[in-house]
Amino acid sequence: MKMKLSDLRAILQKHPDTFPRFVLPNGDSIPAHAHVTEVGHVAKNFIDCGGVIGKNETILLQTHVGRDVDHRLKSDRFAKILQLGERVLPHDQLEVEVEYDCCVVAQYPVTEVQPAGDHLDIILGKRRTQCLAQERRKEAVAPEACCATAASACC
Secondary structure (H helix, E strand, C coil): CCCEHHHHHHHHHHCCCCEEEEECCCCCECCCCCEEEEEEEEEEEEECCCCCEEEEEEEEEEEECCCCCCCCCCHHHHHHHHHHHCCCCCCCCCEEEEEEECCCEEEEEEEEEEEECCEEEEEECCCCCCCHHHHHHHHCCCHHHHCCCCCCCCC
16 A cells, blocks of 8 residues: 555644655665655656556655765654645545665655654655556456457457
């Protein structure tokens, strides 16, 4: 399950003296001196291979690993950065993703947050590409009827 901005903000406010630690899907962490340098609203309008138009909206937090290894982001400051983002965000019920430049820019959905001593582990999940038309075909009651015409939206 992916975390909404309102849930992330509530956890940060509940643990203001902790240090956020972004945990990648493989168990490694983004370096401890990383900062959240951008809060953005991303709206993706698309058409899939079956001709169905869709839209996906998320909150995207850009992380940056700089040279200053002594300056650490605390949860209270992180919450203030999210509060600044309210000026560009439509609402706080959108799911949150973290952008990290490890050799290519990658985006990871925030799946959960766990207190861990003086840290607040922000667990990041994997994003996968998928064929939405194929997913609709699997959900169809009569798959053979779904693809009866070439113009069908689920083929």
